[in-house]
Structure formats: structure tokens, C-alpha cells
Amino acid sequence: MKPAPFKYHSPRSVAEALELATSLENAKFLAGGQSLMPMMNFRFVQPDHVIDLNLIDGISAIERRGDRLFIGAMARQRDIERSSVVQETCPIIPEAYHLVSHTQIRNRGTFGGSLCHHDPASEQPCFTAALDGIVIAQSKRGQREIPMSAFSKGYMTTAIAADELMVGASLAIWPKGHGYAFIEYSRRHGDYAIVGVAVLVTTDVNRRINKISIALCGVAPGPVRLHAAEQALMGQSPDATQFERAADIARGIEAMEDAHVTADYRQHLAGVLTTRALVAAAARIKN
Structure with a gap:
């Protein structure tokens, strides 16, 4: 099947993406497309507008920040899996990603897309919860932090509001030798x-x-x-x-x-x- 007709938007900044999301009716963010596109093809979801996040700079970082690991929402799962910073600080993450689908999917799938899709069987919310993850959501009002303990709101539903965009998350770094x-x-x-x-x-x-x-x-x-x-x-x-x-x-x-x-x-x-x-x-x- 093919998706229902929609209008495509390609913002270049988080601010532009948020402006589109708040001004358009029935819009969906597109990250890696590994969940949204199949759902659109089967017409389980039929957005009137698709806001592509792939050309936005600054939300795909993978870096250590003090005693926590920061992963940007648009970081590719395969890049996270292969990151030397991740392998050194949070080795459970590459181990979990090795079980996520197949390499071709991880090449496109994103950290934020999987976390916000929030499939009950998904490995990513699981290891994020185990690492006391804190999700960072941005809106026109500013940024707010959502601990994983408050992130899930039901089946495939999260605490991200309709006017918010997940821009990343921080995860606890455990002591060496854990x-x-x-x-x-x-x-x-x-x-x-x-x-x-x-x-x-x-x-x-x-x-x-x-x-x-x-x-x-x-x-x-x-x-x-x-x-x-x-x-x-x-x-x-x-x-x-x-x-x-x-x-x-x-x-x-x-x-x-x-x-x-x-x-x-x-x-x-x-x-x-x-x-x-x-x-x-x-x-x-x-x-």
C-alpha cells in the first residue's frame, strides 16, 4: 500500500520545526522513518503534513557531558552502536543495539524516533530506563527534562506534548568495571x-x-x-x-x-x- 496524500516540509532548525508543528494541523515529525513510514504505508496513520528532521543540525551529537552520556534525538542507532564514547562509557548500549532488528534498519533508525515511538518490545526505552535516562524536550516555551520514570504514558504514548520535539537524552555513566x-x-x-x-x-x-x-x-x-x-x-x-x-x-x-x-x-x-x-x-x- 501507499500512504495517503500529505505535504512534505524540510526545516533547517529546531525553531523552524516547532513553528511548523504548532501552525499545521495533523502533522508528524519524520526522523529515521523506520516506524512512521510503514505505518503510513498501511494507513494506520494519515498525517496531512510530514516534517522531516533530517536536515536539522545540532540534534545528532553523541558525547560525554560530565558524569552523563548525551545522545541527540537524530543520532543514528548504528552510529551510537559503533561510537567509541558509548562503548567506553555505556557498553550495555551497543550490546542492546546488536539485538535491534538488522544493520540496515539501524543505519537509518534514530535514537529519538525509537524512544518516542515507544513500542513496548523496544530495547531502547528499556536500556534508557536502566541508565536513569532523562529525555530533553523542546518547545517554544523552552526546554524541559522528563525522567524515564515519567516518560511512558501508556501503549505507544509518551509524555512528549503535541507542541514539543525531543532533542536528546542524557544517560547515567556507571563506574568503570561495572x-x-x-x-x-x-x-x-x-x-x-x-x-x-x-x-x-x-x-x-x-x-x-x-x-x-x-x-x-x-x-x-x-x-x-x-x-x-x-x-x-x-x-x-x-x-x-x-x-x-x-x-x-x-x-x-x-x-x-x-x-x-x-x-x-x-x-x-x-x-x-x-x-x-x-x-x-x-x-x-x-x-
Whole structure:
């Protein structure tokens, strides 16, 4: 199928893009097009105006800013995956991106496009939540910061307002030598994850967990932080007994159900993958 008729706009600045978005009726921003264009082709969405962000400078940076990593909204997923800055500061990100679809898709897909599309099975919101991401949205009123804990507002719905444009996000940089893992289960490589788990962990000199982050994707409309499991593991040894406690908590989450997978199966996967991710992350800790 082909999209319904629309008018194409190609702004050269964020200000121009925002002016178009606020002055036009039924407009959509176009980033990498890996989600919007298929939806338009199937006529699931029929915007009257498409605002192409690809010629705007200044919103595709990938750089360290103090103790956080900044990623611009228009940064390509493949560029993020291959960035030496990202590999050094947040190695869980390249590991997660390796599971995102296929290279051709990541060559075009963008950080902001995927985050704002907000598919429940998407790896990107999951690792952004695990890294305590803060989304930066801009409007004519100025910029505001949205923590990932407040970003998801339901199925494929975010806290970005109609007159706002995501320009980037900052993510926490963990100490050198931290353990990390991103593990998911999908029917085939490149498919959407049925369930995915992101884990980051550090231990003290006594080999006790002193910092940990666990996030899930595929189980709810948005990423889920397992705060109860994190609290249960704090101060504990990173061993199989403790990890099974976390897995029990993961299995107890309220999981969604669809035509392909039952809630019970998602809960089972959440427990199994949480254990696997914790084991893999703990094995990478270098104190």
C-alpha cells in the first residue's frame, strides 16, 4: 500500500520545526522513518503534513557531558552502536543495539524516533530506563527534562506534548568495571523481543552489591524497573541464591497478554531472563 496524500516540509532548525508543528494541523515529525513510514504505508496513520528532521543540525551529537552520556534525538542507532564514547562509557548500549532488528534498519533508525515511538518490545526505552535516562524536550516555551520514570504514558504514548520535539537524552555513566548485560528472547534474531532484560551492577571491596539497576521490556506498555528486586539484592553477594530472589520478583510482575503470547509465558520469561542477565552482568564485574 501507499500512504495517503500529505505535504512534505524540510526545516533547517529546531525553531523552524516547532513553528511548523504548532501552525499545521495533523502533522508528524519524520526522523529515521523506520516506524512512521510503514505505518503510513498501511494507513494506520494519515498525517496531512510530514516534517522531516533530517536536515536539522545540532540534534545528532553523541558525547560525554560530565558524569552523563548525551545522545541527540537524530543520532543514528548504528552510529551510537559503533561510537567509541558509548562503548567506553555505556557498553550495555551497543550490546542492546546488536539485538535491534538488522544493520540496515539501524543505519537509518534514530535514537529519538525509537524512544518516542515507544513500542513496548523496544530495547531502547528499556536500556534508557536502566541508565536513569532523562529525555530533553523542546518547545517554544523552552526546554524541559522528563525522567524515564515519567516518560511512558501508556501503549505507544509518551509524555512528549503535541507542541514539543525531543532533542536528546542524557544517560547515567556507571563506574568503570561495572557489570552489565542485555538479554532478550525473540522468535528470530531481529524480531521484536517478547521479553528483554537490562542489568547493571557494581560491588564493593567485600564483593557485596552496592549499586544495581534492572529493567524489563515487552511485559508492559513501557519499560519496567524492578525496584523491589534491586532493593532485595542491595548488600547481598552476587550469587545464584540471591539472583533467584530477584527472578521470583520478576515472575510476579503484572504482564500484558496479546494474540501471540500469554501473560503467564511473559512472566516465566521475565524470571528466566532476569536470572541469566544477572549472572552475565556479575561475571563482568571488575573491581
